[in-house]
Amino acid sequence: MALTSHPENEVIFIATPAMGMLSPAVEFARRLVDHNPGRLSATFLLIPVPHWPTIHSYTQSLLATSSHNLRFFLLPTTNPPSPDHFHSYVAHISSFIDQHKRNVKNAISNDSKRRVVVGLFVDLFCSSITDVADELGIPSYLFFASPAGFLSFALDLPILDWQLASESLTELSIRGFANSVPRRVLHRVVMERGDGHSWYLQHARKYAQMKGIVVNTLQELEAFALGSLSRGATPTTYSVGTILNLNGSAQWHPDRAQHESVIRWLDDQPTSSVVFLCFGSLGSLRGPQVREIAIGLERAGFRFLWSLREPPKANLGPPTEFSSFDEVLPIGFLERTARMGLVCGWVAQATILAHQAIAGFVSHCGWNSILESLWWGVPIATWPIYAEQHMNAFEMVKELGLSVEIRLDYWDGIDLVPAEEVERGINRLMEGDDMLRAKVKGMREKCRMALMENGTSYQSMSALVEELIANN
Known part of the structure; x- marks a missing residue:
């Protein structure tokens, strides 16, 4: 099935079929195309998961909302690998997504003569899809729905990995954290060094090769972590948060x-x-x-x-x-x-x-x-x-x-x-503590200010749009 298309500069999205990653990626796609109306359009490729009822209900609701500037396209159904073959969710879902490379390539290629694709956005577990972008000559971007602090850990994982192998190490110095991070709070899948650890290393290496990384955070919240990402050979980072679907699942709640x-x-x-x-x-x-x-x-x-x-x-x-x-x-x-x-x-x-x-x-x-x-x-x-x-x-x-x-x-x-x-x-x-409650209320106002015209996240989104247009 060919994608319907328009002559605008187009961005393609694909996200992990899980609410915590799919929902913010969809909301980011909406914000991106609405930031400067008429300059960008987007197609969001949805991975079908009829075996997961909640996600299936959500993806079906998205298909009904396709518009001129944001279209949703359901990829062909692929049988997921058996969970019994994996020890972790990370390995299971990453392998499942990897099976969709051919479907993604076909979906983009079928209409490539009618569109100018200026970027492919993937998320945390979809990094293997960038192989398709490389084949088609499309710049790849990471939409990171986790904080900048964790992004710093993920990017540096190939370097930190030898330290993680030592069980005698009780704390770790991670560039996105001002304090030493206790071993007991590090990502368990990574620490167990099984199939999830192998996939995380693969994803981390892919992240470093992206043209840009979009993080769902704001300067006022994670100033230290974002500052740390400007050091070293990290792809250009855009902090555009907060990206939220404020209606949550209320519009399509299964009950x-x-x-x-x-x-x-x-x-x-x-x-x-x-x-x-x-x-x-x-x-x-x-x-x-x-x-x-x-x-x-x-x-x-x-x-x-x-x-x-x-x-x-x-x-x-x-x-x-x-x-x-x-x-x-x-x-x-x-x-x-x-x-x-x-x-x-x-x-x-x-x-x-x-x-x-x-x-x-x-x-x-x-x-x-x-x-x-x-x-x-x-x-x-x-x-x-x-x-x-x-x-x-x-x-x-x-x-x-x-x-x-x-x-x-x-x-x-x-x-x-x-x-x-x-x-x-x-x-x-x-x-x-009343001071804590006041601090949280203050951050509430900063979250709103960042998205207003000339706010830090607004400016970061503007810079991203300009880069995408320049990719044409």
Whole structure:
């Protein structure tokens, strides 16, 4: 199937089919083509994943929004490799994406005579697709939906790798961090040195070969990390954040009735009275930890909204929804807390954080979640689970002073945060330091100012547009 096209300078996008990477990449594509209307158009190539219902629902909703300047195109379906062949999500998803090279090349080539393609944007796990860009003579760019601090680690991984192999090294000097970074918060997949480690090294080498790297951050938030990226042979870096879909999944939520009932419940709560617990689109916790959280919540006594999901039933699969919360929560918990809290399944997180009833956020510290909380001025208590979240949590607490700590180094199935620690962390979040709350509110204003005309992120986006046009 050929892509419909227009004679404008065109950029092509492809992103990992996971909410934390696909959603910000789509929003960035919208911002890019809308920055100077008429100068650029974009085609977003979507990887079909009918076996992942939530992502499938989202991609189908995107296809219905294609317009003149931003078109969505569904690549042919390819059977994913068996998860049983991999030890990590990184290796599984990277291999799956790599299978789409031919489809991507065909999609671009079929219409190449009618378009001037001035750039191909890939994300964290799509770096192998740059081989297609090289074949077609198209400049490659990385859209990095994680922070600049973690980008500095990823870029330097081939150099740092020999140090990581030494288990005696307890702290690491990473150029994007002012403080030494403890080994215990480094990316676990990289540290385990299995198939995920091999893929990360491959991605890191590809990142260094890009013409440019776009980071979803802002100068006012990560000045030190961004400054560090200007040293050495790093591709030109553009900080264009915050890039957020502020409607979250509210527009296409798979359970609209649940979403609306959650909003109605929040509407009935006093302003700034509710602590929100959510561990991301891929986040879930095992039964023993869930019970400790429940006990800690009940003891803390604050109003709460808890997005609780069941761990994957299949290897490397996404979380699922509980058929009944009673099977995992302490006996009588729902009845005892009925007047003060609500336990629900997956929610439209950005919409929840925007609600006036929310006062604090217990978060897994995915970068999108951090940016959403800062955008709405909601303080975070850190509870990282997987991927680079531990490094994000370390940066937010130790480098930036914008969060309180429940844990920085939690690994589900290995650690157990007791109820007393949960209670203490929630108390600190909800009743803690006024200076922290003021600092978060100040960052909220900086996030908005950066996107205004002549703001730092606005100027960075303008520079990127000019470079893309010059590629013609």
